[in-house]
Structure formats: C-alpha cells, structure tokens
Amino acid sequence: MKPAPFAYTAPTELEGALALLREHGDEAAVLAGGQSLMPLLALRMTAPKVLVDINRIEPLRAVGHGGDGLRFGALVRHAEALRAVRDQVGPAHLLAQALPHVAHQAIRHRGTVCGSLALADPAAELPACAVCLEAEIELQGASGRRFVPADAFFEGVYATARSVDELVVGVRFPATAPGTRFGFVEVARRHGDYAILGLASWARVVDGEVADCRLVYFGADERPSVATRTARTLRGGRLDDPATRARAKECALDELTIAPDATYGEGYKRRLAGALLERVVAQWGVAG
Amino acid sequence: MPARSTELPLQEIGRSRPRGRTRALLAGHGRYLDDLDLPRQVHGAFLRSPVPAARIDRLDVTAARTAPGVVAVFTWDDLRAVCRPWRTVSAAFPGLQSPEQTPLAAGRVTAVGEPIALVVAASRALAEDAIELIDFAWTEQPAVGVASEALAPGAPLVHPELGSNLAWQFDAAAGDVDAAFAAAALVVEERFVFGRHTGVPLETRGILAAFDRSEARLTVWASHQMPHQLQLHLADLLDLPMSRVEVTAMDVGGGFGIKMHVYPDEIAICAAARLLARPVKFVADRLESLTSDVHAREHVIDAKLAVDGDGRLLAIDAKGLQGIGSHSVFPRSSTVETLMAMRTLGAPYALAAARAHADVVFQNKAMTGQYRSVGHPIACAVTEALVERAAALRGEDSLALRRRNYLEPGDDGCRTALGLELFDFSHAACLERLEAMLDVAGLRAQIAAARQRGEIQGLGFAAFVEMTASGSEIYGKAGVPVSAADTVQVAIEPDGSIKASASLSEIGQGITEGLIQVLADAVGVAPERIALEMGRTASGPHGGGAWASRGAAIGGEAAWQAGRALRGQVLEAAGALLQMPADTLDLVAGWVVDASGERRIEVAELARMVHFRGHEFPAGTAPQFQVAHHHRRAGDPTIPTNGIQAAWVSICRDTGLVRCLKHWVVHDCGRMLNPLLVTEQVRGGVVQGLGAALFEHCRYDAQANFLDGSLADYLVPMATEMPDIEVGHVETAYRGSVLGAKGAGEAGTCAASAAVLNAVNDALRAAGGTSIATLPLTPPLVLAALEGGSSG
C-alpha cells in the first residue's frame, strides 16, 4: 500500500499551480487535505505523475462572509467551515447540520470543503448541500475564472465539470432568505461513515404552510438527486397535514433513481427515502 | 490435593492494578515490530492473487528483478531450495483432508490474496513498483464461494487432488434423540447463518527475519501470539535446529487468534532472509490483513430443540456446515472451530439427548482459523436463540426456563450431553447476580413504556459455557506440536530484585501484570521489584504463549510454583545463616521475618551474599536463588467457565438500524488475579461480539471475489456505537490448582452476539415482526423482519 512514484510540487502562488495543471493535464492531481487522495494513491487506484500540493497558497485559506452569503476558499477545512457557519450564520444552517456528519473530527481538521466537492463522491454530504443551497463552484484555469452552479458541476461518480487544467479555488453559498428552515438527515451504520442515503433540504414555511422548498438526496444515484417533483408536491401543503406528507413520500419513492449498490438493495434505499423525507419535514416543523 | 486457594497469603493477587506498560504505550513509547529496523534491512512485498481460482500460465519476474532498488524476486521455485511445504495433520480430526501448502503459489492459486511472488527491495514502495513489472498470466478457473454449494455434484474442486471439497466431518450423539423429539410438547427449530469476520488487530501481522551465515542462525522478530511455536515451525520448515532459530515478539498490538498460525507470507520472508543473508521486513498493510489474515466463523446450522410440557429441555439436534476457505490452517487446523461450535451446543443445560453433525468444506476464500472464543459464539447463539424462542412460545420468562434447566455439576462434576467435562460452576449464582445488576422487572417495565410510546425495544439474554486453558490432551495427544504447558523462571539479582521470564505472551491482554502479582505474593516481595520478560525464545523457556485464555490458569500456576520454590530457597538460606529452622521463617515485603514477625535479614542482603560472599554461608550450604518451574495441569483437558450476558437494544422503525442501549455480563473465571484487567478483557470481548452481531462481515460475491478490502467497507465497531458494558463477577475457584484461576479472555465474545440477537428478536416479536437467525444483523435484514417479509 505505497503510492506509485510521482513528482511532488508545492507552489506558493495560484499562478504556479495553474501552470502546473496546464502543463500536466490529466497526469496531475491536486492535493488539498489528502483525506481522499492519499488512500487512493496508497492503493494505487490512481497514479498521477505530478502531485500539485496547494496547501502553501495562502490566499486559498480565506473564509468570506457577507450579505451575499458564505465563501470558502479551496483550503478551508471542514472544521473551519463548520466553525464559520456556526458563528456567523447560526447552528440551524444546513451546513452546520451537515458538516458534523462528514467523517470524524481528525479528518475534518484536514479535509477541505472544496476537496470534497472536487472529488464528487455520490454518497458525500457536501455536494448535496451545495446543490441544495444552489452554491456556485469557482473554477480557475489558464483561460480565467468561471462560476459553475453546483447542479451543473456534479456529473457522475467522481466526475465533475472541472476541466483538468482548472483548480476549484472556492465555493460560494448564497445567503438564504430570512426565516428559511433547514432539514438534514442521513442514515449510516456508524457515525462518520459515508451515508447509505441522506437528504439535504430547506423550506420556507408561512403559517404552517410550505411556501417553497428544495430536497436533494445523496447516496441514491451517481450524483446528488434533486427531488423536484417531490418538492412541488409539498409546496402549498401544510406541514401538519399527513395527506400532503404521504403524497410527497409516494412521489419521492417514485422520483428517485437508485444506482446499483452491492450492499444495500434498491428496495431498502427506496424505503429509506420515504423515511428521510418524513424526518426532514418534521425538522422544518421544529426549526425557526 | 493442592492447598485450598482461600488459605493463600494474598496481598497482590486479586488487586486491580493497571497494566505496567499502559503509560508507555499511550505515550507512544511502545516498540512494535515496525519500530525495529536493522542495518542492511530490505523490504518484502507480495504479488497476490487477484482471482479466487486460477492456473498460473506464466510467471516471469525478469523485468522486476532489474527494477530500481530491487534486491531479489522470489517464486516458489526459488524458495523451495531452503524451505519445505507443509500439510495440516491432526489426529483430533480423523479423516481430515488437507492439501499441501507452500509459502508462494505452486502453479495455481486457490483464493484472492494468496501470495504468488515476493519482491525484496530497498523500500516497500520500490518493491510494490517492481510487482507491477512481473509478467503474470493466468487462466481463471471456476471457484467455490458459497459453502452450501461446495459438496454439490459437479461443484468445482478447490484442490482437485483431494477429489472432494469435504475437509472433515463432525459427528456426535448421545441418548435417544428421536424419541426425545417424538415425546416433546414443543419443538423449536431454525436455520442459522453466520457470516465470516476477522480479528482486525490494530497492529497488523508483521515479521522481520535475519540470517547470519557465520552461525547459520535465523533471528526473527514477529508480531505473534506464540513465538515459541513459530520458532518450532521455522526450524522445521527451514531445516534448522531450534537452537539456531530465535523468535522475539516485542509489543504486540492485538492478536485475537489471528497471530497464532503459520502464514505462507511470513515463511516466505524467512526463507528469503536465509537466501539473501540480509534482514527482510514485511508488515501487512490493511488490505493484506483483511484478505489474508485468517477469517473466522462462516457457518450454516439447522438446529432444533425439544421441550417437554413442564418446560424441561429434552434434546438438541443440529446439522452444521462450515466453510473454511482454501486450506485448513497450519498447524492447528481450521476444523477446531466446528469442533467447538458443535461440542458446546446446549452446554449450559441438562439435556438427556443430543446429536450434532457437521460438514467442513473447502472454498476458494481466505483460510479461516481460530479466532477469539473459537466456535463457542456459534453454539451459544444457536442454543440461546432456541431457548428464548421456546420460552416465548411457552409464554414464560426465559430466565425462569434457564434456571429450571441449568446443568449444575455440583461437587463431583458432570458431563454435557455432547461430552464436555464441567465442574466448579455457578450458573444459578451468575443469574442471580445478573438479576440484581439489571433489575429485570424494572427494565422490562421501562421497555414496556417505551413500546407504548411507539419505540421498538428488546431485551435478550444468553447463558454460556466457555472452555478455556486447554491442556496437552487437546493438541499434544493429536500429534500436533503445540505446547499447553508453561514455564516460569525466576532468579534473584544481587540487589534483591527479581528477574523473571515466562513462556507466555503479552499481546495487550495484560497477563504480565497478573503474573507479576502472583510472583509478588508467591515470593514475598513488592511487585515493583519484579521484572518479567516474555516473548523471547532466546532467553525464555519453551511454552504455550497466548491462546485459549490460558495465561492465568496455566502461566499463573507456573509462576506461583516458581515463586514459592524461590521463596523456599531464600528461607533455607536465611535459616542456615540465622541457625533457625526455615519453616519458622517467612518472607514479607522483601524481608525474612521470624515467627514473631520481626525482620531478621533483607532478601537483598542474602542475594549479595549469594552472589559475592558465598563463603559466609555455613559449609554445605549453596543457595541457588533461581528456579524454573514447568507447569502442566494433570487431569482436566480444559477448564470450563460459565456466565450470562444481557443486551438491551432499540430498533429504528424506518431504517432497521439497531442501537445497543446497554450490555451486561456476569462471568465466573474462578479467582481473578486482577479484576480490573479481567473486566477490561470481558469488555473488549463483548465489543468484538457486538461487531459480529451488527457490523463485521468479510463478504465475498458468489464467485468468491473479496468485497471488503478496506476499513471503509469492513465495519469494525466504533466507540460511538458501543453501549455501556457493565461487568459483574462470581468467583468459583478451579479446584485443580492452587490459585483457582480459570480463563477470562474470551468470555465476552462468547455470548455477546447471542444476547444481541435475542434482544433484537424480542423487540421484533413485540413489534409483530418475524424473527432473524442471520448474523450480522444488517439494517435491511432487520427492516424486512420488522415488516414481516424478506429483505429487499
């Protein structure tokens, strides 16, 4: 379990990193927190020629917070992001609920939010949160900077819209409307494991009625699954109305695409999908 | 008859003391195998089989030999010059079919992960680079994965030369089983399915071997439970006298039965070291550990239990099947698992009749082998699940049913229906203690209230019998060279401190501390004055090591006898000097005292005299101040222990996740040398049992491809998921020894999974679900049972 040989580079300027990516293309790999990349290297499941360690590029450490939302630079660790969200937005925010489920404390001190997005594991929490909150991924390459909506960024299992010469330099989570309620649940055998199935959501509730909402499952398909029809079913319904909830559950079971999974059958996952929906709707009821 | 243990002058024995090395280990000052590096050392890495069954068509290592940093590349053709193959043979298993095994594949492979070639290079990374250059071509062959298909007509043969996949069959019967079932008022039956799991020691297997050509001496460091056994087999397989083979185990980060076998890769490393005359190191990585450490369990058992109208258990009848993987592990044989799983069926109860049959089959999977509580958890789960089901169908408290049916050997001992010798037992006392610990009525009321609130909760019990501290009757009698005896050597240094060495092994279980406590009381000195070394064949006496929960029961007795003899020497010497009969003197806290308790001479002073001023002793007195005592228990082939566990669980209604709310154990291991360490052994054992119940699973697909090569897939129980584990003790001394200690290391594992299974089924029963008889209890399985159907 030792990596195949690679060249190691650790540029201190963003431009240096970008030049290396342009030069080496798909033979380069970006090293952020290393919490996913190092095991992949050790198992020789990936064997890049050049490792571009971005940890010395100081500007990438920035955490931004303002009226337009939150921005995490590429080197913001899960733990720092969690602290920032809790302190600056509040513990009810979706990210504050989701981040404690990402791995374990030690890993959260190294792994980065952007690394998790760049990796695009279908069972990971943060890609689903990014899609749910309609975050924008900031990509920078030789040809400049572009902003890709999260929903368009995730393309499949470990596949994203990032081209090989681009770096994820940050992610922007837009501010949510005041009064927005969040619901987040996941099912895992052990705390800190990747989810068997999870659900990230927000809702705006007016007088007990769902004015608007968004639901994104993870661990179901090959990328985060936006349950559009299910959300529509809930809209206009009352939170305490069992019939609305039952209709929505029904719809979720029908709407969700479940990719084959060696361990958990499709029937089980569909069953979970309904249960998770119940739980997030219940969370909307208590929140705010 | 040895002196009754209650009469012993005990100061240290029975006291809770933390392990002496705990602080060092926690501070990172441990010395594990991989902490040791030798000059000129090189590293080994293996090309391992990617497929379950194949014929090797081409194995060309030419390119690898010239890769950067590579010192040598070996195949079986290279190693056979210095190493012979082996075959597991044991008279304990008449008819055992067992193929030859080689350190590297000889023309074909029979399991994923089997070592094929060994690359030795300047670093492990360079060795792994070179592996990619080996030109290896193979023809995949049909594989046997599912044990129940191994004996089907036309099934592929794992070892064609054996003509069948049947390795061994177990058969035992007593009493009129058919009549008992015909007469029964109630028969409960079930098919039980137990998955494979493995030990997952924190420190993986590892070995560092050096060969000195000037002396033809092989020196080996290994992370191993029994360096003496390894020494013997290395000498045999590499054709060296044992006196030229030296094995040392340093700190060992967990064994659990995984590190007590002869592994092909470890032998290959020693053979390579011999050929190269350079130190070669190999430490298994986690992938290698999960694919090539022995796995455990994998049984399918159809069992039924007959009960009469008064709730008396009449008979048990079981048909078992165990899949042992590609080979029967050397030297002890994988079949011990089935032997114990069958023999301990129904063991807590008085049964008039019993019958057990089991087939043990080869598969194209990793070898299985002895793992903590060998076979017992299987028998326990089968027996106890049937007992709880019978109680539920009779509408009575399962504890009442147990109490009515317990087999209490009394003063004379007795045998179980399947032939286990039982004595010095305490089922009733353990049950009473358990009831006091968990307030059964109160807990049941709490569970009923939770159920009222819509929660799904259950309480389950499991009584158990665990056979410990095997004697020479088990392996020795079967012709397997495994030591069941232990020797402890003690000597007094010139400053009066005690230098001891023992044939036992410290693998994290804390036996070092227990033995020091025994020596302290036996000699009459403070524990701080004693240094005990274990795990070194060069300086320590040959003996058993760590297996079968034997340390306290066998090693403790050897230490006691050695210590008493040393104390006798001291008192003799003091008597000669003081002109007093030795039997009027005593040794207390490092001083010789007279009958009035007055201090007469310090041990240190006597030691200085022995070593430096021997002429001062009266003529004819030549004190030795050193003793070696070899202890082999006479009489009982094993020492049985007993106890009971309870599990309280809740099930999540819409996910099927099981949460352990609390777990209780009452255990009788005879005299406890150190209650703190016994309790922690039990707790650790319970955690492994809960792992078996809920998480741990070595999964293969139907074609025998391994699916769980990392700890992301193989789920070990983690602290967050573990309940509070309360441990109570009953101490019924073993009467065949002075100390009265029995085994304690495996009891936790023995019944934990059974208790959880019963608790889950109790919860399912109350919630109107179907019952489960498959471990591990995965969420889909539990959810399906809750909904009364099959898993989706």
Ligand SMILES: Cc1cc2nc3c(=O)[nH]c(=O)nc-3n(C[C@H](O)[C@H](O)[C@H](O)COP(=O)(O)OP(=O)(O)OC[C@H]3O[C@@H](n4cnc5c(N)ncnc54)[C@H](O)[C@@H]3O)c2cc1C
């Ligand atoms: C035991 C364990 C449990 C875990 N459990 C979870 C879990 O429950 N949920 C979860 O979501 N994650 C989990 N993880 C993964 C963890 O969250 C990782 O930190 C995260 O997935 C990747 O972040 P990283 O900074 O470590 O990225 P790295 O490992 O450094 O990189 C991951 C991948 O992303 C690429 N990459 C990284 N940063 C950039 C960038 N800025 N631009 C372009 N490409 C980039 C790398 O090239 C690589 O391909 C777990 C990890 C471990 C070891």
